[in-house]
Amino acid sequence: MSHEHVSNIKRIWFVFGLLSVVTTVEVFLGIVKPELFYLNHFLGMNLLNWIFYILTIFKAYYIVWAFMHMEGERGSLRWAVVTPVIFLVLYLLFILLTEADYIFEVFKNATIKWNF
Numbered sequence: 001m002s003h004e005h006v007s008n009i010k011r012i013w014f015v016f017g018l019l020s021v022v023t024t025v026e027v028f029l030g031i032v033k034p035e036l037f038y039l040n041h042f043l044g045m046n047l048l049n050w051i052f053y054i055l056t057i058f059k060a061y062y063i064v065w066a067f068m069h070m071e072g073e074r075g076s077l078r079w080a081v082v083t084p085v086i087f088l089v090l091y092l093l094f095i096l097l098t099e100a101d102y103i104f105e106v107f108k109n110a111t112i113k114w115n116f
Contacts, residue, residue, distance in 0.1 A: 022058065
């Protein structure tokens with residue numbers, strides 16, 4: 001039984017290029033802050049923040065997919081790894097948005113105004 005060495009240079013460059021493009025888009029949007037995304041809100045947060053969250057989760061998932069070799073695993077193992085992470089990220093977002101809205105309302109309606 002012989003094992004052939006397979007070069008992954010093309011795959012590595014593809015992953016590097018994809019993650020670089022996504023990061024460049026994030027940085028560009030962070031610098032430019034287009035009014036279309038910045039001034040429109042969805043579920044209590046502006047669209048620009050939603051785009052950042054989605055792109056960051058995409059990058060994290062793709063890093064796990066490519067560098068932890070999850071694409072070669074069985075579907076059940078992939079779901080066993082990904083499902084808890086999805087649940088925890090959604091739970092964290094829920095907690096952060098709920099608490100941030102509460103703190104915003106406290107400061108907005110308080111007699112002491114924001115000093116920052």
